Amino acid sequence: MKNIEYKGLTFLFTVDNGFSFDARLNIRFKAGIVKNIGKELSAMGIKNVLIVTDPGVLKVKLHENLVTTLNQENIKFEVFSEVEPNPRDTTCEKAAEFAKELNVDAVIGIGGGSSLDTAKCVGFLMTNPGRVKDYDGSGKVKNEPIPIIAIPTTAGTGSEVTANAAITDTEKHIKMSVRSPKIIPHLAVLDPELLKTLPQHIAAFSAMDALIHAIESFLSRRATAFSDYFNLKAIELLSKYIRPFYAEPSNTEAAGNMLIGSMLAGLGISNTGTGNAHALGRVLGGSYDMAHGLACSVVFPYVLKFNAMAQPQKFVEIARAMDLKTEGLNEKEIGQKVVREIYELLRELNIPVKLSELNVTKESFNDMVKVAITNVAPNPRKTTEVDLVSILEEAF
Ligand SMILES: [Fe+2]
Known part of the structure; x- marks a missing residue:
């Protein structure tokens, strides 16, 4: 077996085994970075967004800097803040209906993994027909979602870079997993200042x-x-x-x-x-x-x-x-x-x-x-x- 040594680590990349790895990495990381993110969204051609979050984020106003930067760039927005822990398929579908009524061109999830996963569902339901459960499993999302922007307020799920969304099937009472590289967020915004108020x-x-x-x-x-x-x-x-x-x-x-x-x-x-x-x-x-x-x-x-x-x-x-x-x-x-x-x-x-x-x-x-x-x-x-x-x- 031929080996390629990767300096500094003791494991080896093996040519025979190889690997495959999917990612869509557009990461912005800095304390306070959310304050300036509107410019980047504008440059992406985004004019009208839905912010998807949970009541806890609204309560401590963690979305305030996001709202300010969107206003500065004249980006229209509405807020959907009904995301619950272990988010439900019906909540995702309600948020997606709202996004369709508003005809948004992007979705921003700000919060813990539940808000980010709900935003991912809104993103793909905008361009793919049916309900969340139609996409339970791997590779079922066919059409490219609208741009999904993920802003985590906990250091936990890593959902801002993952290819899956964990959603509760409210009829069967089980957790579904929508898995597709297409639902990896287009932009991950990592701002440590958002973690300040975490209990x-x-x-x-x-x-x-x-x-x-x-x-x-x-x-x-x-x-x-x-x-x-x-x-x-x-x-x-x-x-x-x-x-x-x-x-x-x-x-x-x-x-x-x-x-x-x-x-x-x-x-x-x-x-x-x-x-x-x-x-x-x-x-x-x-x-x-x-x-x-x-x-x-x-x-x-x-x-x-x-x-x-x-x-x-x-x-x-x-x-x-x-x-x-x-x-x-x-x-x-x-x-x-x-x-x-x-x-x-x-x-x-x-x-x-x-x-x-x-x-x-x-x-x-x-x-x-x-x-x-x-x-x-x-x-x-x-x-x-x-x-x-x-x-x-x-x-x-
Ligand atoms: Fe986990």
Whole structure:
């Protein structure tokens, strides 16, 4: 096998394996950048937009600088602010109807992953017929959406660069996933000042979601040397800045690095999928109306422990990226150290590490794993329903 060595990292790009990686990268990153974004939108020919957001963003006026810059550039806008956590297909369709009435030429999502995912749906429903559920799955979006601009106000989902939108099917009560490179936002605007007012528990849940993305994507069966490159940098940035960011979300240096880390991890998961923490986290979130980052976090140490034997060298890489001291330890011990570090981190961020602390009942395990088992394909260790029950029991 021929190798191309990528200097500075220990993994190798292999010519025989190759890789494919989809992205549409137009990123603007700077503290206060939103204040000037109107000029760029004007240059894109945008004259009439719908802002898609949630009531929380409006309450603390996080959209104020966006409104000012749009006014300065004489860009017409209306605001749709009915996005809820775990956004519903009916909400996306209502926003899209509003966008059609207004005949907008672009959509701006500002908020957490829910607002960004809803904006993505508005973007493609403007140019593709039918309902959101018609596009559940991969590659069903045929026509290019109107321009989608994504402005995250949490450092978590990485949705500003991903090719998917996670939307609740209100008839079947399940989470759908619309996946298409066409719905990757045309412009991602990363402004650490927007994270200043984040409540600490949301900062913690979303930051852990980002770190779990980076680690699950790095360990994924679909990982490539190219996605590893983004994910290792994401693990390094997120684990370095997660504590100072949680301690003070208005620390713009920490917030900025968290935004970059979550964006890089988003590029990772968009190309590799996620592992068992997300397979279980999604169904826990849906069954118990739990915040996504919390639901993934509570099972994550136990999933990592389960996976350590599958990819021991990658756990060494994770430990190195997390700057853990590993002298004198063998691969197995380093894997255990990574698991312990994650466990301690969750404790420090005041995130529960036991399902019993979250009113989850053991009686629900069998039903939940029947859904979760359909999402374990990217996980590095072969997983059965029995394995998932064991993980949940250990997390209980
Ligand atoms: Fe996630």
